[in-house]
Amino acid sequence: MLIMRRIINVCTIISLLVVISCNDNKISDLSIEKHSLDDCKEGTIEDLFSDVELIELRFDDKYYPKAISRMFIESGMVFIHDNRNNIYIYTEDGTPISSSLKMRGEGPGEHPFVMGFSWNPHSQLGEIITPNLLMFYDRNFNFVKSTRLESRVGKDSKKGMMYGTIYDLSSDLHLMSPTGASERPYRLIVYDSSKEKNIGEISYEEDVWSSPNIQSNHFFVLSDSTIYCHPQGLLPYTYILNPENLTMDKAIEIESGSRCITLDDIKKLSGDEIQIAHYLHDYEKPIPVNTIVTSDKLFVMLKRGNTIRGFSTVVFDRNSSEKKEYSHYKDGKFMFPKIDFVKDNYVYAIVSKDTLLENPALYLNNPANISNIDSFDEENWILLKYKYN
Amino acid sequence: MKKFLFAAFTVVAVISGFYGYNQSNNQPINALVLANIEALVYNELPEVVIECGKDGGDCWAEDIFSHYYMCGEYMYLPCAFTGSMNDSCTEPC
Numbered sequence: 001m002l003i004m005r006r007i008i009n010v011c012t013i014i015s016l017l018v019v020i021s022c023n024d025n026k027i028s029d030l031s032i033e034k035h036s037l038d039d040c041k042e043g044t045i046e047d048l049f050s051d052v053e054l055i056e057l058r059f060d061d062k063y064y065p066k067a068i069s070r071m072f073i074e075s076g077m078v079f080i081h082d083n084r085n086n087i088y089i090y091t092e093d094g095t096p097i098s099s100s101l102k103m104r105g106e107g108p109g110e111h112p113f114v115m116g117f118s119w120n121p122h123s124q125l126g127e128i129i130t131p132n133l134l135m136f137y138d139r140n141f142n143f144v145k146s147t148r149l150e151s152r153v154g155k156d157s158k159k160g161m162m163y164g165t166i167y168d169l170s171s172d173l174h175l176m177s178p179t180g181a182s183e184r185p186y187r188l189i190v191y192d193s194s195k196e197k198n199i200g201e202i203s204y205e206e207d208v209w210s211s212p213n214i215q216s217n218h219f220f221v222l223s224d225s226t227i228y229c230h231p232q233g234l235l236p237y238t239y240i241l242n243p244e245n246l247t248m249d250k251a252i253e254i255e256s257g258s259r260c261i262t263l264d265d266i267k268k269l270s271g272d273e274i275q276i277a278h279y280l281h282d283y284e285k286p287i288p289v290n291t292i293v294t295s296d297k298l299f300v301m302l303k304r305g306n307t308i309r310g311f312s313t314v315v316f317d318r319n320s321s322e323k324k325e326y327s328h329y330k331d332g333k334f335m336f337p338k339i340d341f342v343k344d345n346y347v348y349a350i351v352s353k354d355t356l357l358e359n360p361a362l363y364l365n366n367p368a369n370i371s372n373i374d375s376f377d378e379e380n381w382i383l384l385k386y387k388y389n
Numbered sequence: 390m391k392k393f394l395f396a397a398f399t400v401v402a403v404i405s406g407f408y409g410y411n412q413s414n415n416q417p418i419n420a421l422v423l424a425n426i427e428a429l430v431y432n433e434l435p436e437v438v439i440e441c442g443k444d445g446g447d448c449w450a451e452d453i454f455s456h457y458y459m460c461g462e463y464m465y466l467p468c469a470f471t472g473s474m475n476d477s478c479t480e481p482c
Contacts, residue, residue: 067482069458069467083458083467083482084444104443113443115470131470164455164469180452181471211453214464232454277453281464289457307462338459 032237032250035298035316035323037288038257043324045336045361048315049347049386052362052369055094056376057350057383063101064379068350070216071340071383074119077139078383080350085113087126089139094383098140100128109143111135115179116165123171129163134174134193147193149176159183165232167219169243175202177218177232186233190246202248208233209263211273212280214289214301217341228252228293234280238291252293254300260286282306292342297388299339299347308338334359337384347386353378441472450476458482 057080059065065082072079077097078090087100103110116129125144126137132151136144151160161183163176172194178185186208190200212234219241220228227241229248236255239248256262261283269276280287282305290301296318302325304310309329313336316323326336337349353376356362362384363369376382441448445468452469459465460482468478 067458067460069456083460083480113470131472160472162470162472164452178454179469179471180454181450181469181473185454212457214457216456232456274453277466281466303464306464308459308464309462 033252033318034255035252035300035321036255036257037260037286037300037302037314038255040314040323040325043315043326045326046364047324048326048388049364050389051387052364053385053387054356054363054370054373054376055092055383055385057088057090057094057381058096058377059088059380060099060101065381068340068381071348071350072119072217073341073343073348075121075124077119079117079119080381081114081117085115087114087117087128089126089141100137100141103137103141103143109135109146116163116176118166118168118174120168120171122168127166127168127174129166129176131162134166134191148196149191150196150198161189163189165218167229186231188229188231188248200246202246204231204233204235204237204239204248207237207250208235209266210234210280211277212287212289212303214303214338215291217292220293222293222295224295230291230293234287234289236288238293252291252298254288254291254298256288260288260302286312290339292339294342297342299342301339308334311338312336313339333361335361337362337386345388347388349384349386350381351384353380353382356382356384441470441474445479447474447477448472449478451478 065084065086067083068080069083070081073092076092078092080088082088086104089097089099091097100114104113106112111128111130114128115131118127120127126139126141128135128137132149133146134149135146138144149163159182162179162181164179165177167175169175172192174191174193175188176191177188184205186205187201187203189198190202192199213232215230215232218229218231222228227243228238228251229241230238236253237250238252240251241248265285266276269279271279284304286302286304288300289303292299298316298318300314300316302312302314311328312325313328314323314325328334328336328338334355337351339347339349341348351362353373356370357373448471449468450471451466453466455467455469457464458467465481468480
């Protein structure tokens with residue numbers, strides 16, 4: 001009799017554990033915030049933005065970047081990464097502070113080129129990734145120190161490792177994405193620069209559909225310190241990063257709906273990853289290629305084909321689930337900017353002077369917003385700072 | 390004849406010098422630093438001095454995992470450094 005009771009007790013405990021664990025999984029699924037790309041109402045730029053400020057980004061007379069590949073704001077400074085792997089630092093009103101050009105080279109403290117860059121808010125140092133080093137500079141690009149990067153991860157790995165993006169968890173801990181020349185690029189490597197060692201990784205490989213993306217900034221820190229991450233690759237999820245235990249949980253899912261590319265569409269394509277990437281480069285169905293998270297909004301950029309004329313941005317209100325889609329190009333004119341960065345109710349985009357003058361929607365169809373443009377150099381880039389409603 | 394040879398030699402020397410100067414300003418960085426990088430990445434000892442471009446060219450390849458860059462209205466995949474002389478890549482912008 002006593003044995004029977006014990007068996008029953010054990011079975012009851014096991015059953016309870018099973019039920020609890022199943023419930024946990026359900027809660028985890030239900031807690032993902034979902035938004036669909038179907039049934040978006042069309043919006044105009046004035047629906048979203050109430051004001052725009054023009055900030056001229058002045059460059060050295062001898063060198064004007066042909067294209068800007070990334071911009072972000074951190075610690076009260078604007079950082080520009082051009083397509084020739086140089087970094088430019090400005091104050092938020094556009095006053096130049098420094099550029100990495102002076103430290104480009106092969107001498108002591110110099111870097112041959114920039115593979116990735118971040119401004120570390122914990123150490124207040126700029127960090128440049130080179131093929132084998134992480135190099136640290138102050139805001140005037142005076143060299144501070146460098147640490148060696150691990151060029152191989154795992155004893156059995158056959159390919160080398162190089163890194164293209166970096167996000168700082170502290171002065172010494174960094175999350176780095178491998179480049180395409182590296183093994184298993186869909187993961188974040190945890191690098192401890194004080195020990196010059198990789199101490200872990202966060203993999204999201206099973207969530208990735210394919211490679212195409214225009215995601216130049218991957219981490220979004222909200223005012224409540226929540227860190228969202230949309231890593232490199234084409235994937236429907238945005239994660240919340242848990243910096244203490246170095247894990248990521250799915251937090252937001254963008255559902256393709258009936259009009260955008262689906263995982264089934266990609267599975268139907270034949271060829272290796274490179275061939276599929278080239279096919280998707282010109283793909284006519286909308287592909288979500290950039291996701292930006294704020295506390296109350298989600299900005300999801302869609303691409304159709306391979307020019308900005310086929311782009312649109314869907315803006316979701318995270319509280320009410322309302323959404324509107326803004327076409328970037330219509331009737332021969334640009335109607336909406338390619339958003340580079342969002343912070344504190346401001347959206348930032350970079351355009352040339354010519355583009356701005358030729359497309360009035362970009363200055364909200366209000367000539368008063370460009371009253372100071374005559375003083376801007378033709379070759380300088382202009383940072384547009386939109387206030388959103 | 391001697392004067393002619395001297396003049397021809399001088400012209401060739403000047404042209405070579407000018408060409409060499411231009412080439413040295415025309416990006417290929419390189420050398421031991423990047424050769425060592427390649428050796429480091431592929432775990433080999435460099436046997437020859439290689440030259441890699443510093444903004445694309447040799448030792449760079451199109452990176453399908455990177456985010457697209459824009460060249461005017463068009464998107465393109467940027468070149469990323471690979472350290473391998475088998476690769477070569479040039480960006481449109």
